[in-house]
Amino acid sequence: MTVPSPNVAAGPAVQVDGVSKSFGPKDNQTQALSGVRFGADHGELHLVVGPSGCGKTTLLSIIAGTLRSDAGDIRVLGQSLSAFSDRQLTEFRGAHIGFIFQQFNLIPTLSLVENVSIPLLLQGVRRREAEDRAGALLARVGLGDRRHRNPLELSGGQQQRVAIARALVHEPQLILCDEPTSALDSRTGHDIMDLLAGGARAGGRCVILVTHDPRTYGFADRITRMEDGRVEEVLSGAAVQQFAAQPH
Numbered sequence: 709m710t711v712p713s714p715n716v717a718a719g720p721a722v723q724v725d726g727v728s729k730s731f732g733p734k735d736n737q738t739q740a741l742s743g744v745r746f747g748a749d750h751g752e753l754h755l756v757v758g759p760s761g762c763g764k765t766t767l768l769s770i771i772a773g774t775l776r777s778d779a780g781d782i783r784v785l786g787q788s789l790s791a792f793s794d795r796q797l798t799e800f801r802g803a804h805i806g807f808i809f810q811q812f813n814l815i816p817t818l819s820l821v822e823n824v825s826i827p828l829l830l831q832g833v834r835r836r837e838a839e840d841r842a843g844a845l846l847a848r849v850g851l852g853d854r855r856h857r858n859p860l861e862l863s864g865g866q867q868q869r870v871a872i873a874r875a876l877v878h879e880p881q882l883i884l885c886d887e888p889t890s891a892l893d894s895r896t897g898h899d900i901m902d903l904l905a906g907g908a909r910a911g912g913r914c915v916i917l918v919t920h921d922p923r924t925y926g927f928a929d930r931i932t933r934m935e936d937g938r939v940e941e942v943l944s945g946a947a948v949q950q951f952a953a954q955p956h
């Protein structure tokens with residue numbers, strides 16, 4: 709089976725329309741998302757914010773294709789996810805989407821360079837080339853001299869930089885991040901936001917970042933504010949900076 713190709717010429721990077729999702733048995737359901745409409749563009753760092761339980765991770769999982777919605781259309785990189793089989797979804801995700809989570813999910817028995825190589829090895833790149841590319845990216849995030857170390861020897865911020873290198877190494881068009889800075893000190897969180905904003909703007913990628921962390925707000929091109937499974941408002945331009953300047 710061939711990996712479905714992204715169709716990046718076809719409009720926004722992500723377009724979600726009328727998406728609903730509930731969890732639990734019929735007589736005791738939690739409505740996590742209700743008719744959500746959401747869009748994000750290539751070259752954009754787009755934040756999704758809102759109180760705990762409002763549906764942010766659920767929305768991100770639906771965009772990633774790790775969770776199927778109950779209703780609605782989801783187009784990612786010009787492809788309709790509902791048209792994919794589970795196997796095609798897995799292949800599409802592996803080839804074209806990078807993930808960064810709050811818990812860095814590094815494999816402790818592998819060195820840094822081996823961890824960062826994984827997405828390339830899964831795509832069939834030979835080990836030697838994969839490790840060369842992974843090493844170059846580790847150098848870019850300031851960890852080139854530690855490439856053969858073990859993740860457990862690193863601080864939280866350093867581990868998150870390795871996780872970012874792993875998410876970027878196969879040059880995905882879409883990067884999805886769930887609370888990537890909340891475990892980090894301000895300085896490291898700032899560096900990581902710079903890296904992600906640069907990946908979006910200079911690399912023409914789409915970065916969608918779910919966060920509770922007010923320190924990240926000023927980096928955004930747009931902010932989607934969610935509440936209770938719905939989109940409340942989408943901020944752009946000066947409204948982003950006003951929102952970032954408010955006390956949170």
Ligand SMILES: Nc1ncnc2c1ncn2[C@@H]1O[C@H](COP(=O)(O)OP(=O)(O)OP(=O)(O)O)[C@@H](O)[C@H]1O
Nearest residue numbers: 731732738739740759760761762763764765766767
């Ligand atoms: N697998 C699941 N089974 C049952 N309920 C779930 C499941 N995943 C999410 N929910 C419920 O759906 C709602 C939305 O959850 P979600 O994880 O998307 O919120 P969130 O905005 O990411 O919250 P947080 O900021 O705390 O991470 C919550 O009420 C949650 O309890």
Ligand SMILES: [Mg+2]
Nearest residue numbers: 764765766886
């Ligand atoms: Mg969440």
